[in-house]
Amino acid sequence: MNIRLRIEEIEKNLLSPYAALSCNSKGRRLYEEKCNVRTDFQRDRDRIIHSKSFRRLKHKTQVFIAPEGDHYRTRLTHTLEVAQIGRTLARALRLNEDLVEAIALGHDLGHTPFGHTGERVLDNLNPKGFKHNEQSIRVVDFLEHKDNKKGLNLTYEVRDGIRNHSGNNKPQTLEGQVVKFADRIAYINHDIDDAIRAGVIKNEDLPKEAIEILGNSHGERINNMIFDIIKNSMEKNTISMTKEVGKATKTLRDFMFNNVYLSKKAKSEEAKTEYIIEQLYNYYLKNNNALPKEHLEIYKDMDTQIEDIICDYIAGTTDRFIINLYYNIFIPKPWQKY
Numbered sequence: 001m002n003i004r005l006r007i008e009e010i011e012k013n014l015l016s017p018y019a020a021l022s023c024n025s026k027g028r029r030l031y032e033e034k035c036n037v038r039t040d041f042q043r044d045r046d047r048i049i050h051s052k053s054f055r056r057l058k059h060k061t062q063v064f065i066a067p068e069g070d071h072y073r074t075r076l077t078h079t080l081e082v083a084q085i086g087r088t089l090a091r092a093l094r095l096n097e098d099l100v101e102a103i104a105l106g107h108d109l110g111h112t113p114f115g116h117t118g119e120r121v122l123d124n125l126n127p128k129g130f131k132h133n134e135q136s137i138r139v140v141d142f143l144e145h146k147d148n149k150k151g152l153n154l155t156y157e158v159r160d161g162i163r164n165h166s167g168n169n170k171p172q173t174l175e176g177q178v179v180k181f182a183d184r185i186a187y188i189n190h191d192i193d194d195a196i197r198a199g200v201i202k203n204e205d206l207p208k209e210a211i212e213i214l215g216n217s218h219g220e221r222i223n224n225m226i227f228d229i230i231k232n233s234m235e236k237n238t239i240s241m242t243k244e245v246g247k248a249t250k251t252l253r254d255f256m257f258n259n260v261y262l263s264k265k266a267k268s269e270e271a272k273t274e275y276i277i278e279q280l281y282n283y284y285l286k287n288n289n290a291l292p293k294e295h296l297e298i299y300k301d302m303d304t305q306i307e308d309i310i311c312d313y314i315a316g317t318t319d320r321f322i323i324n325l326y327y328n329i330f331i332p333k334p335w336q337k338y
Contacts, residue, residue, distance in 0.1 A: 003037045011039075016094040018237050020173045026156035029141075040155050045102040047152045051144045053109045054079075059318035061115035063191050063260065064198060065269050071197065073190050075111055079104065081190060085226065086182035090175060092230045093239075099175040100182075103161030106154075107179060110135025113319045114273040116261075121277045122315060126307050133166045135315050143298065143312060150298070177239035185225045188253050193218050195260045207255050213248040225249060276326045277314060283329060284310045290329075 008023040015021065022039035035043055048054055057076035064072050073081075083104035090100040111132045112118030122130035137159060141151045161176030163169070171177050195201045203216070214221040228245040241249065284291055288306055295313050317325065 019095045041098040044154045044158045048106040081186040102158045103179045107165045109139045210248040210251040
């Protein structure tokens with residue numbers, strides 16, 4: 001019995017004509033035999049979940065750097081919330097849930113320690129620039145290993161969704177567009193939750209014109225955003241919000257940038273994190289051989305710029321790892337002999 005073929009047949013019969021069918025995938029960069037149990041998109045999801053870079057997300061900043069509180073979001077919990085919202089949208093719109101989940105779980109694999117602060121610092125330091133979505137593709141194409149081969153060899157559709165989940169880029173599949181919206185819905189709302197917990201803002205500070213449309217509670221806002229997308233995108237070849245909800249969402253996002261992401265209280269430790277990354281980057285520029293051997297081994301017999309090698313290493317670290325790394329390199333250790 002070939003279970004994959006049965007699943008592919010179910011997709012053909014149940015999914016929207018606008019959905020990306022796993023049997024119609026544009027394929028992988030390197031040919032692989034099909035699995036008898038899982039579709040190509042299901043295999044991609046599993047490869048991402050079992051990767052080292054996915055596990056490291058649990059110790060990477062979402063908004064608040066290395067939080068001590070147990071209930072603040074990390075990059076991993078953010079990723080899981082994006083996947084949950086994405087699957088809800090996909091199921092309602094009869095799109096491919098497995099493709100949505102794979103993209104959602106992989107979309108932030110290339111994120112730096114210290115959140116967008118780390119991304120901005122590396123973007124300034126590396127002559128080629130640095131963007132976390134492009135780094136996520138570099139992770140799945142090159143830095144992660146599968147069966148002693150470089151890269152996870154993911155399908156075209158998953159890679160497209162990961163690359164185009166942020167900025168002005170538009171994914172080619174509706175499933176990728178779903179993740180792009182799910183990412184925004186997730187981070188706006190859970191960052192509000194965390195900012196209120198941290199005392200950076202109060203619930204009554206939120207812009208009234210947006211709250212009147214989206215709702216006054218965390219759950220109401222998420223539900224209203226999701227329902228709006230479903231109603232506005234049903235049986236269409238695009239994913240979108242209505243103008244009213246889209247404007248309210250933008251208002252809320254702008255408020256978060258002005259009052260949380262760029263606020264003095266939330267960014268009180270930012271200068272320190274910038275300094276740590278800058279110092280380590282410059283240290284490795286002068287001391288290439290100080291990079292771990294297993295990391296340098298990845299580039300064996302390849303003509304890779306040292307700046308890219310350093311960025312790959314720093315971007316792959318977690319908040320606590322890079323703090324300890326800085327401490328071990330730059331802080332004198334007491335003499336242990338008596």
